[in-house]
Amino acid sequence: MRIESIRLKNFRAFKDVLLKDLPGFSVFVGANGTGKTTLFSVFGFLRDAMTTNVTSALGRLGGSRGFQEVRSRGTEGPIEIELKFRAELGRNRKSLITYKVVVDEIDGRPVVDQEVLQYRRGSSGRPWKFLDFRRGQGEAVTNELNNVTVERDLVREPQSLKGPDLLAIKGLAQFEKFPAAVALGDLVENWHLSDFHINRARPEQEVGYAEHLSREGDNLALVIEYLQKQQPKVLERILHRLSQRVPGITSVRSKVTEEGRVLLQFRDGAFEDPFLARYVSDGTIKMLAYLVLLHDPRPHPLLCVEEPENQLYPSLLTDLAEEFREYSTRGGQVFVSTHSPDFLNAAELGEVFWLVKKGGYTSVIRATEDTQLARYVDDGDKLGYLWKQGLFAGADPR
Numbered sequence: 001m002r003i004e005s006i007r008l009k010n011f012r013a014f015k016d017v018l019l020k021d022l023p024g025f026s027v028f029v030g031a032n033g034t035g036k037t038t039l040f041s042v043f044g045f046l047r048d049a050m051t052t053n054v055t056s057a058l059g060r061l062g063g064s065r066g067f068q069e070v071r072s073r074g075t076e077g078p079i080e081i082e083l084k085f086r087a088e089l090g091r092n093r094k095s096l097i098t099y100k101v102v103v104d105e106i107d108g109r110p111v112v113d114q115e116v117l118q119y120r121r122g123s124s125g126r127p128w129k130f131l132d133f134r135r136g137q138g139e140a141v142t143n144e145l146n147n148v149t150v151e152r153d154l155v156r157e158p159q160s161l162k163g164p165d166l167l168a169i170k171g172l173a174q175f176e177k178f179p180a181a182v183a184l185g186d187l188v189e190n191w192h193l194s195d196f197h198i199n200r201a202r203p204e205q206e207v208g209y210a211e212h213l214s215r216e217g218d219n220l221a222l223v224i225e226y227l228q229k230q231q232p233k234v235l236e237r238i239l240h241r242l243s244q245r246v247p248g249i250t251s252v253r254s255k256v257t258e259e260g261r262v263l264l265q266f267r268d269g270a271f272e273d274p275f276l277a278r279y280v281s282d283g284t285i286k287m288l289a290y291l292v293l294l295h296d297p298r299p300h301p302l303l304c305v306e307e308p309e310n311q312l313y314p315s316l317l318t319d320l321a322e323e324f325r326e327y328s329t330r331g332g333q334v335f336v337s338t339h340s341p342d343f344l345n346a347a348e349l350g351e352v353f354w355l356v357k358k359g360g361y362t363s364v365i366r367a368t369e370d371t372q373l374a375r376y377v378d379d380g381d382k383l384g385y386l387w388k389q390g391l392f393a394g395a396d397p398r
Contacts, residue, residue: 001087001187001301002333004096009080010072012038015361019353024328025321027347028337029387030355031396035362036337039355040304042081043191045070046101050173050188054103054165055110067105073360078104078113087183095119097180098127101167111135111164117180121148128154130180131172136164145177191302196289198282198311204261212296217289221262224292225254231297238291245319246284282311287320294323299332309340321346341384349377354387356394365393 008014013035028036048057062069082100089095102114117131130141139156172178173185200218210222227235251267324334352367
């Protein structure tokens with residue numbers, strides 16, 4: 001599964017923005033306040049809306065003012081989100097699926113003014129709508145899995161939702177007979193935002209169970225324990241990668257104390273006794289956490305990472321960028337926001353976007369669109385150095 005484009009209208013700083021031809025690994029740079037975190041919050045908003053409803057999702061994102069706070073300031077139209085993503089829908093056939101949701105406010109209450117899911121069944125022609133809802137009323141195609149070749153043969157079943165602020169995709173994503181909805185549901189429900197904090201990952205943890213690293217990494221010891229018991233080959237691969245990037249570290253093990261706490265023990269090949277996580281460098285802990293995240297036996301379809309450079313030695317950033325890129329080749333997709341020229345030096349021209357804010361709204365520029373920048377890169381210059389020199393127009397590196 002791969003997101004190919006994102007269009008946002010009236011979503012906070014993004015009055016009207018289209019990001020297209022998104023690669024598997026995308027790097028976003030820009031000054032503070034330009035909307036890098038807001039871009040990631042689009043997926044959090046969709047997940048909250050699917051879990052509950054649009055009203056609650058707006059409240060979580062915009063506080064008590066909800067819709068008015070999330071809608072771009074100074075605008076009157078609805079909020080629009082459109083995703084185009086490619087997914088396999090049976091018979092080894094990958095389709096480009098478009099999902100669009102339009103949220104408006106009527107009499108002071110948010111409503112889903114439009115929700116459409118569509119894709120082509122063949123290689124040409126206009127897309128067919130397999131889901132089309134407005135304000136809680138609509139239709140869903142019930143023979144989507146059948147070998148239908150003519151649009152008029154689609155069976156459309158009228159449906160009514162319990163409220164006008166509910167997403168129809170919320171229910172349809174639970175049924176296999178709606179494969180495009182299932183694919184979208186998997187993307188939205190299983191995307192992951194990583195905002196790792198060293199001080200949350202270092203302390204001992206209460207005994208528990210965790211298969212996947214949390215947003216802030218506070219369950220790192222529990223995930224290591226799970227891998228140690230259930231996925232030893234995965235843990236072995238992680239530790240091999242760690243030893244390549246942090247010389248001296250030969251093993252990492254979890255240990256349950258008599259008090260019911262789980263702690264991490266690190267071993268340096270030069271010493272016989274292991275030492276605890278509290279004595280390990282910030283960079284070692286963070287690199288371990290990212291390797292655990294990136295080698296998850298069940299990878300996230302979309303991984304968003306905020307400022308991975310914090311607490312990492314600059315020389316490790318090239319290795320980390322390569323790990324992100326490799327993750328994307330295994331089927332996941334990675335969006336990274338950064339303020340580090342060293343990290344940006346490891347990115348390729350087609351992977352980089354920068355955000356510029358003018359007149360209160362943000363625009364997004366792809367590095368490949370700047371012909372002068374492309375020439376510099378062709379001549380051997382690194383993107384991080386070019387950014388630091390102010391050659392990303394409107395994107396202050398400070």
